[in-house]
Each structure stands twice: as C-alpha cells, then as structure tokens.
Ligand code: TXA
C-alpha cells in the first residue's frame with residue numbers, strides 16, 4: 285500500500301525525510317516534489333528498484349531516466365570528467381530546472397540510460413528533494429510521477445490520482461513552483477543540443493555556452509537522440525485541438541468548432557491564454573497571460589478538464605521564446621502533435 289507523507293516544503297521534518305529515505309535505501313519507490321514537477325524516485329544504482337519505477341508508470345523501457353543528485357561528489361561518481369562548459373552551466377544554474385546530458389560511468393546501470401553511453405543529470409532546487417537525496421545517500425532516478433503519457437503532476441493529489449497503490453510512498457509537499465519539466469541539454473555534442481525546452485530558457489543557457497542547436501521534431505535522428513520525445517505526452521483523455529491563425533480568425537474558429545462539438549453532443553472545453561472565451565454551454569479555463577502563470581497552471585488545467593469529463597478541448601495557439609517555448613511544446617504534445 286502507498287503511504288502518504290505530508291512534508292513541509294520550507295523546513296522539511298527530518299523524521300519524515302528519514303522515513304522516505306529508508307524506503308529508497310531498501311529499494312522502494314518514493315514520489316517527491318521538485319521545483320518543476322513531482323518525480324518518482326528510486327535508487328539510481330539499484331536496477332531492481334528502477335524496474336519498479338518503469339512498471340508503476342507503465343513507461344517504455346527505451347525511454348531513459350534523469351538521475352537526480354545533490355552534490356558534485358555524486359556527479360563524479362556517475363559521470364566522466366566534465367568539459368569546462370558543463371562546469372560553467374552547473375555553477376550558473378544548479379540547483380535548478382536544467383538537466384545536462386554527459387558521458388556516463390559504468391556504475392550507472394543500463395536500465396537507467398536505456399543502454400545509451402550518456403546519462404542525464406540534474407540537481408533540483410527544492411528542499412524536500414535535496415534533503416531526500418542527501419539522506420538516502422544515493423543518486424535518485426526520478427521521471428515525472430505520472431502514468432506514462434498523462435500530464436505531469438504539479439501537486440500531491442495528482443500523484444495520488446495516478447500512482448496510489450502502485451508505489452511505496454507519496455510525499456505531498458504542496459504545489460511545485462515552475463509547473464513544467466526541466467530543460468534538457470545534450471552537452472556531448474558540439475554545439476550543444478536542446479533536447480527538451482523547459483523551465484530554464486535556452487537563451488539563458490546560450491549566455492553561458494554560446495550557440496545551442498534546436499532539434500526540430502521532424503529530425504530523423506530524433507528517436508535515438510532524445511528517446512522520450514517520440515511518445516505522445518502530457519495528454520488529457522479528451523481529444524485536443526489547437527486552433528492556429530491570427531487572433532480574430534482564431535476566435536471565430538474556436539467558436540465554430542465549439543458549436544459543432546456541442547451540436548454533436550460532446551462536452552467541450554476551451555483553453556484560453558489571451559482572452560476569456562465564453563461560448564454558451566462550454567467549460568472555459570483561463571491559463572493566464574504571464575508565462576510563469578501559464579506554466580504553473582497548464583498540467584493542472586488539462587487534468588481538470590478530464591475531471592469535468594470533457595470530450596473535446598479546443599485551445600488557443602501559444603508561441604514564443606524562453607519559458608514560452610517549453611509551454612508551447614507541452615501544449616503541442618498534449619494535442620498529439622510532434623508524435624513520431
Ligand atoms: O523536471 C524534470 O526533469 C522532472 C523532475 C521530476 O525532475 N523529470 C522528468 O523526467 O521530466 P522524465 O523522465 O519525465 O523526462 C526525462 C527526459 C525524457 O525525455 C528522456 O528521454 C530524456 O529526459 N533523457 C533521459 N536520459 C537521456 C539521455 N541519456 N539522452 C537523451 N535524453 C535523455
């Protein structure tokens with residue numbers, strides 16, 4: 285059975301952290317908050333424990349996991365000697381929403397990296413996460429703590445909805461600060477490659493390491509380079525459509541689509557970023573206009589539409605740089621675009 289542990293995010297109770305860390309040490313699974321989304325943690329050096337993570341999430345075994353660390357000793361344990369650019373990134377952005385791909389050492393089991401010779405590393409900026417990793421005394425794999433394909437969890441209750449009964453412990457540490465996942469950058473290529481836009485803007489990364497190449501979703505090497513990106517992700521149960529175009533056309537197209545859906549007997553949801561749309565009979569959710577607000581609410585809203593039993597979600601388009609790039613990516617994937 286799954287134990288729920290409520291832990292204070294500002295000053296985590298040591299006894300509760302110890303209880304969760306003991307579960308990790310025994311090869312168990314513990315969901316915990318990070319600054320981006322909740323992760324499903326297990327000992328990154330214990331293949332048996334990691335198997336439980338793949339099983340609980342229903343995650344394909346060819347999608348490698350991020351290893352979460354809290355200090356540089358652990359970095360040296362799992363990664364080969366880092367290049368100067370990697371050290372510069374670490375000094376500037378860790379702890380924080382940046383995952384760095386580097387060459388791995390043998391100690392990292394194949395099941396973590398799906399057999400790749402690289403490993404994804406991240407130091408999360410969250411007190412519960414850092415104290416858990418420290419107390420466990422081992423690096424932790426932590427994919428987002430959702431069922432594979434579902435929107436990532438930003439609150440304890442989302443993890444409970446997806447994984448209760450399937451894992452040992454769920455730490456409820458409140459709402460995560462950012463709301464979308466970390467930015468993933470491959471530092472084994474020259475120039476470095478952005479594999480997943482996320483909580484840290486690629487423009488900020490470029491100020492430290494120079495030009496970063498963007499991997500287009502149609503790139504033929506995509507599955508090999510970024511295994512996780514080939515699956516449909518972040519998806520609500522409802523069918524989701526993003527209406528593109530200039531703003532006047534978008535507004536009237538959304539209304540037309542919504543009215544058609546209603547006429548066909550569907551329950552229709554509208555996801556708005558810029559204006560509130562009120563179409564009689566539809567459920568409208570407003571994600572906000574500041575990108576920080578949108579990032580914080582996006583997955584929550586997708587899950588809320590599911591709870592409302594919506595059949596069709598019609599979304600305004602969303603684009604831009606910085607954090608907006610990550611939001612636009614999640615939105616497209618939720619709508620089943622960018623699928624291979
Ligand atoms: O914000 C986050 O990164 C969250 C929190 C919990 O830390 N974790 C997360 O993990 O989003 P996950 O497993 O949902 O996404 C990991 C991504 C996947 O797209 C995976 O394919 C990619 O990182 N990845 C992991 N190891 C890789 C590697 N060696 N090479 C290329 N991509 C890798």
Ligand code: MG
Pocket residue numbers: 427428436
């Ligand atoms: Mg995920």
